[in-house]
Structure formats: structure tokens, C-alpha cells
Amino acid sequence: MDFYTVVFRQSTGYWVALCLENGIIGQGNTQETAINKLKEAIESFEYVYKSDTNIYKSPISIEEMHEFLLLEEQDSEIYELRKVYA
DSSP: OOEEEEEEEEETTEEEEEETTTOOEEEESSHHHHHHHHHHHHHHHHHHHHHOTTOOOOOOOHHHHHHHHTSSOOSOOOEEEEEEEO
């Protein structure tokens, strides 16, 4: 099980979770649902990454994180940083 850093952003009606180590995103109606979707996506990505040498893996840049946080105009500016094991 690996450690990942996740930034949450609340959007209209749902939560989005962005993994800073690989740029993978999960979303759901609650933070926990977003985390579960993110974990599933990370596990799928890691499985493919191990078997295909043409897959690129890199942490996201500061510019990409800013874009994620400011992607759409939001009613509220609720963000959270959390560690996740997947």
C-alpha cells in the first residue's frame, strides 16, 4: 500500500479528489466516495503502468494544481489536503 497526497475541491453537488503524485482524479457526492473512486483509479493505473512501458507517470506541477483549484467558478472555496493510502 502506497502513500498519496490528495487535494479535495468541492464543486457544485460533488467533491473532486486530485492525487498530486500522478494527477489521477476521483469524484463523488462525498469526500469518502471521491477517495474510493480515486483509489480504484490509482489501482487500475498502477496495474497498467507495471505492464506497459509506454505509460508516462509524473507528479503534477504547481500550474496544474492551480488549474484544478480554479477550474470553474465556484459558489464556495472549500479545499482540503489529505494523505491517502492506496
